[in-house]
Amino acid sequence: MNKNIAVLGCGWLGVPLAKKLIALGYVVHGSTQTPSKLSALKSEGIVPFLIGLNETQTEGDVKAFLKNCQVLIINIPPRLKQHPRTSFVNKIKSFLFHLDELINIKVIFVSSTSVFKDTPEISCYDEFTKPNGNLISGKQLAETETLLLSKPHLNTKIIRFGGLFGAGRHPARFLSNRPLKNPNSPVNLIHLEDCLALILKIIDFKGEPFIFHGIYPNHPKKMNYYSAICETKNIEPPLATDYPNVGKIINSEITSKLLNFNYKNNLFATQ
Secondary structure: OOOEEEEEOOOOOHHHHHHHHHHOOOEEEEEEOOHHHHHHHHHOOOEEEEOEEOOOOEEOOHHHHHOOOOEEEEOOOOOOOOOOOOOHHHHHHHHHHHHOOOOOEEEEEEEEHHHOOOEOOOEEEOOOOOOOOOOHHHHHHHHHHHHHHOOOOEEEEEEEEOEEEEOOEOHHHHHOOOEOOOOOOEOOEEEHHHHHHHHHHHHHOOOOOEEEEEOOOOOOEHHHHHHHHHHHOOOOOOEOOOOOOOEEEEOOHHHHHHHOOOOOOOOOOOO
């Protein structure tokens, strides 16, 4: 079995994923857009590549990056808040040009639950719900999903993650002593370790192209949850507000059954 995997985007999620794969015996080609990070990737055992995506072309030695790899994990965030006029879809299109001659490569695209919009009635969305997001990032992610799934020569799997926490990162730190919008809406979160475990399951998944959801199956109200987390961290809780509540619940039950997956880290797991 070929055990070469390409990880396009080695950041907060990509690096620990690459390290997990290396520990399992894979050879991991990992990309960054920052030259100064190449040595850090190499020190972790990752074969480093400098790959830059833009709207008209992809810069770097993409052919070498993909060589002998039967799995490609695309883990590039849109970052449209910083660059709202950028087309993330066109960036992915420019990269897909290099996949035209590759047959039966498995592509795993890391997407987000932002493809769904928050609603006053707190809508519940599962893996088969059509995206209805009204934010720029959500719309472009949904369009990118459709683009990838439309390529018959790619064995595409989509994984939509909720809010990420773990490895010292938790949204409660950013919400401490700040006004909390939608305090009575539900949280949709997942721990980093469960993200990695889900991706490993999808790598081994033999089925047809599919859209998976990665969200811990418990959705307490934001104010209750973040106040409790802040208390455990000895920091100030969020500030109550009278914002009209809108939100959503992301259901991941179909994914759990299909992949025979059990979450190991609850919402109060060690950060």
